[in-house]
Amino acid sequence: MSLQEASEARKARLLALRKRKMGQSVEGAEGTPEPLVGGRNYDPISKTLKKRTPGEEIEDTVEKNVKGLAQMIIAEDEEKRQQELDIFNIAPKRPNWDLKRDMDKKLAKLERRTQEAVHTLIRQRLAAQKGQSDDLVGAMKAQEQQNAADSDEEED
Incomplete structure (x- = not known):
């Protein structure tokens, strides 16, 4: 591959990338435009949509990450309130x-x-x-x- 051909291939890839960023469709190898598919239901490895059944639970959600966090914070706050307040630590010497x-x-x-x-x-x-x-x-x-x-x- 000569430098001229490598340069043309790079320009084509950059142009395709720029169009993809702008939200335009990119033409495939046959000359037909490839559909722009994205989002959380899209699997980029297999380039297909993920199938989910209605009863299936999602493994990683924000709700699961913060579950119990509010109760833990409230319990820590209650422990701090239970401790006696030392005025000497608040006031300057x-x-x-x-x-x-x-x-x-x-x-x-x-x-x-x-x-x-x-x-x-x-x-x-x-x-x-x-x-x-x-x-x-x-x-x-x-x-x-x-x-x-x-x-x-x-x-x-």
């Missing part, structure tokens, strides 16, 4: 872990401001103890001087 996670970002900003306020109060008390001023006005002036010194340091 730390109930506020998600709140702490969300608040960490906000608390970081506040921590810095808190430290600055604590340093300011300490400076005011030290200034008052050194005798610069016994009253609140003197402490405020010391704070202003400290703020000015801090701003000078930041500019450098």
Whole structure:
């Protein structure tokens, strides 16, 4: 068989396959169209229809596969309900872990401001103890001087 003949035979098979997929009838060897037979009553090995008697049972059905499945699921569900519910397995060990996670970002900003306020109060008390001023006005002036010194340091 030459390459040309093999190519023509392959094209014919592909065309027949394409027609079969599209649902068209395919011509046989004699030139007469072969009937398209399919479905669950068709036996592809013998290419004939399967004969069934009305009283005959089908071996493999969905109903037979799931028979008893509903009762088994209900029985398992009842067993689970009978077991005592353990609340410790449901609740998280730390109930506020998600709140702490969300608040960490906000608390970081506040921590810095808190430290600055604590340093300011300490400076005011030290200034008052050194005798610069016994009253609140003197402490405020010391704070202003400290703020000015801090701003000078930041500019450098």
